[in-house]
Structure formats: structure tokens, C-alpha cells
Amino acid sequence: MTTTPPAGGGMFIAVDGPSGVGKSTLTRALTIQLGQDGHTVHRTAEPSGGPIGTLARGMTNTADGLTLACLYAADRYYHLAHEIEPRLAAGAIVITDRYIASGLVMQRLDDVDPELLWALNKRARTPDLLLSLTADDDVIRRRLTRRGTHNRYQDQHTSSRDEATWHKEAAEHLAATGAVVHAIDTTHLSANAVTALAHRHVYDALAAQEEDTAA
């Protein structure tokens, strides 16, 4: 797993957490704000819009957990090689809505062994910064209901509590491999407040990266 800062000064940010917690909302707003600050920002998501990601998304309701775990991991490596790494090498900030943590969490809902999930994902580049969103279970359910559900994982009524617990474990795992991790509890925060907090974490990470480069 790579932990060195990318060449060209780019920064790789992953936004992760349970379905409905507010990842897409934050990713969109943070991209706009950092762009307004003058940064080159590339927003992306997993499953990616590439061929494997498109296949994985289309099979979420019909495939078993092991099949999906392999497809999502394959999409992750393809996404890194074809979309993320080139942008980072050019010096951009890349923000992805879901990444390794989702790979370590989601197929546990289908009882895939967590050790196997880690083995499938461990060669994927560690994000420089992981913003791990959390919220109380009833708040997540309300947000999901308001927005609407699109697949079987989002429809499972018991899933968000397990997702939240396992995302915490995944965040600890990624911190141990070199990611700077910030958990943001969004239960009582407006979307704007979440963005402001995340924006501050990005600037702290950029400053730390600059210090590392200067040292």
C-alpha cells in the first residue's frame, strides 16, 4: 500500500460512510468550494463510471456478495490506474465518494469474510485524507427515506447500524496504513456545517503535506 505523497503535489481525499449519511452532498459542495479557492479538483465516485464500475452497479441487486466484492475491488484498481492516479500526478485534488472503506464494509452485509475483503483491497493506494461520515441510525434512515433508495443495501432496514460500526473499523484500518482520518458526526450538523468542517480538514492536510515536502 502506498503512503508517500503523490508527485506533483496532488491530494487524494476519500469521503466514506453509510448509505444516506451525506457523502454525495459533501463531495459536491467541497469540490465547488475548493474550486472557488483556486484548486484544480476532480470529483469522482465508486463504483466508477468505467466499464467495471458500470457492471458492478448494474449487478448490485442480483449478484452475491463475493462476486460484488471482486467486482468492486477490480473497479477500484481500474479507477486508480485510469482516472485517479493521472489526476494526482498532474497535481489535482481528487475527491472520491466511496473508496476502500466501502470495499471493507458493504459486502460484510452479505457475510463475506472481512479478511478476504482486506486481501482484495490492500494493494489500493491509501488516501491521503479520509473523511469518514457518521450519524445516528434514525437520522440516516430519515435522510435515506427522504432521498429515496436505489438498491438492496439501502433497503435493508438493519444495515445502517452495521455499516456505521464497520465503517469505524475500516477507518481505523486505513489510519494504521497512513491515511489522515477525520470522523465527522453529521447528526446535528447542517450540510453547510459539514462542508465547512471538511474544508478545514483539507486545509490542515494540505499544510501538513507542504511541511513534509519542505522537510
Ligand SMILES: Nc1ncnc2c1ncn2[C@@H]1O[C@H](COP(=O)(O)OP(=O)(O)O)[C@@H](O)[C@H]1O
Ligand atoms: N448534514 C445534513 N443534514 C441534513 N440532511 C442532509 C445532510 N447531508 C445530506 N443530507 C440529505 O440527506 C440525503 C442523503 O444524502 P446523500 O448525500 O445522498 O447521502 P449519501 O451520498 O451518503 O448516500 C439527501 O436528501 C441530502 O440532501
Ligand SMILES: Cc1cn([C@H]2C[C@H](O)[C@@H](COP(=O)(O)OP(=O)(O)O)O2)c(=O)[nH]c1=O
Ligand atoms: C464502492 C462500493 C460500493 N458499493 C455499493 C454501495 C452502494 O449501495 C452502491 C453505490 O450506490 P450509490 O447510490 O452511489 O451510493 P449511496 O448508497 O452512498 O447513495 O454501491 C458496494 O457494495 N461496495 C463497494 O466497494
